Amino acid sequence: MKLITELPLWFSPLCLLLGGLYAFLLYWKDSRFEASNPLTRRLLAAIRFSLVSFLAFLLLGPLIKTLLREVEKPVIVIAQDNSESVLIGKDSAYYRTVYKENMAGLIDGLGKKFEVKTYSFGDGLESGISYKFDDKQTDISALFNELYTVYSNRNVGAVILCSDGLYNKGASPLYDHSIGELNAPIYTVALGDTSVKKDVILAKVLHNRLAYLGNDFPLEVLLEAKELMGEKTTLKVEKEGKLLFSKSIDINKENYIETIPIQLRADATGIQHYQLRLTTLEDEVSYSNNIKDIYIDVLDGRQKILLLSNAPHPDIGAINQAILLNKNYELENRLLGEYKNSGPAAANKFKAYNLIILHQLPAKGKRGIKLVKAAVASGTPILFFLGNQSDINGFNAIETGLAIQGAGGMTNEAQAVVNDQFSLFSIDDAMAKQMRDLPPLTVPFGTYITSKSANVFLKQKIGMVKTEQALIQFHTLNEVKLGVIAGEGIWQWRLNSYERFATHDLFNSLISKIVQYLAIQSDKSQFKVFSKNKFLENEELRFDAEVYNSSYELVNDPEVNMTIINSDDQHFPYTFSRTGHGYKLNAGKLPAGSYKYKAVVSLSEKVIQETGAFTIVPVQIESFRTIADYQLLYNLALKFGGKMIAKEEISALVQEISARDDIKPISYTEKRLKELINLKWVFFVLLFLLSTEWFVRKRAGVY
Incomplete structure (x- = not known):
């Protein structure tokens, strides 16, 4: 701790001189103290000297300089x-x-020297270690990404990954770059069984x-058998207890593989549940991988x-590939030159x-303007894509709800920002966050004028700069839905989606939501409930609802209730939450099976009901690989400077990590300056001096 001043410190003697001069002039020749004890005058002069000198010193701006040192222990992450x-x-x-006991000993042993953080991972990530082993999927790359997000600015000593090396979701952890940014070794503990x-x-x-x-649809079944040469099993396909297909399988190899084609007939609409089953054999390591449930959405x-x-x-x-993923769409591609007529x-x-x-x-050049007007006149929903070839003046004349003035052939690069007030269809927070990092589209330069009725x-x-100009918007003209994507280069979004997440799901989901909203027939009912018709069993059930008044305006004053009913006629009641102008419901997770729902709202003394059905599909992927992948664990440890440890030797990690020279505490030094005048004791010192002087003067009879 050190005392410094804003003004030069050599002014301090002047503060003392000022205090002495003030006390001298005040008390030296004051005749009122002649009858008093001489010590009284001296005491009062000393108090006034101290008070004035101290106040003058405070005018120099004195500061107390302190150095704080904090030592951060290395963080050991156990996943x-x-x-x-x-x-x-x-x-x-x-x-x-x-x-479990060995793991507790490991945590206690490391905790004596390091800061230990524990997590459980599977299809998600949770703080603390769980020994339930009930997650339906394994995503190691998501674990690594989360650890990088949380600990990128921390002193991470090591990461201990306790796993069987089997992952079935996300990218390969070997090629995940985020975990390498922590500059910490990865130790792997080999779980599971390789025999x-x-x-x-x-x-x-x-x-x-x-x-x-009414159509036949194909199935292709891949079955495997290990260490069962000479045995027989039977493959059966059933629907609602009815046998649709059966075939006997003679296993003639120790490592037997066979692909079996099957043709089935779609004889009912809706989501149809088919169960494939292999008859069990004695001493199998797992029976859960003998059964697989599939669900086919049969449309008419x-x-x-x-x-x-x-x-x-x-x-x-890019648009083609996203749309064709949905077999419910029949896509036809045409160039402008292939249409010879226009008008009616x-x-x-x-x-x-x-x-x-x-x-x-x-x-440009008014190419296709008559054909575009004919498309608008047809009453069919339209999605416009703008770009360098677009005739902006011709586009402005169509009344799409968007007009671009002063374009002049110039362009801008614009990234996407989700409008929080948008409610025509829903996107979750994760998707909105991911979209902020998509590459920019090339958009026409100009002033964008959006109709008040557009979304x-x-x-x-x-x-x-975040602007109010639309990049993607929707508008309804004479009950015809019109959408505009005001830029080109959307193919880059698809590539970026795959580069970041090893999947095109972000781009495909975006195009799917846009196409689905525009293509779906208008529904003028006053109560609508939206949801998927198929969920995974480890997925939360999410529903959206909309309520319209008699003027067909969105309202969310009335309460919306829903009851979900399973195949055993058990009822699960829920109440929707209000959000903006609509409603949302997160019903959590339910067991696999077929469900119906009934949603009810009271509007203007009228009860409106909406019904539907959905299926929760079991996630069976964890049981189909029974041999642990120790090679992946070994390669991870080798790549990131760690070591693979057998589960029985887990306690050895305490000594292994403690002996490393590169895992050390980090010392941080912080310099702090605090004004002396802000300290509480300064106030009480001044108060004491003033009070003492006043008391002595009063006692001496001098006021």
């Missing part, structure tokens, strides 16, 4: 695989007793998600979509489609 595959091939009692044991496995069932009523028709473009463009390929003839032809996508039409989904962020 426990909580997935179902860990228990396959091993008595679960071992992991809940011996292993090959007797087992017959329904390894994979390939099938389409959709089928059409497709929605037709026309993608009409001015010229070939990479955006068209074209309008009648356009009525055959559920959605028309116009890519950079109308084009802006994405706004433009140009450079670092």
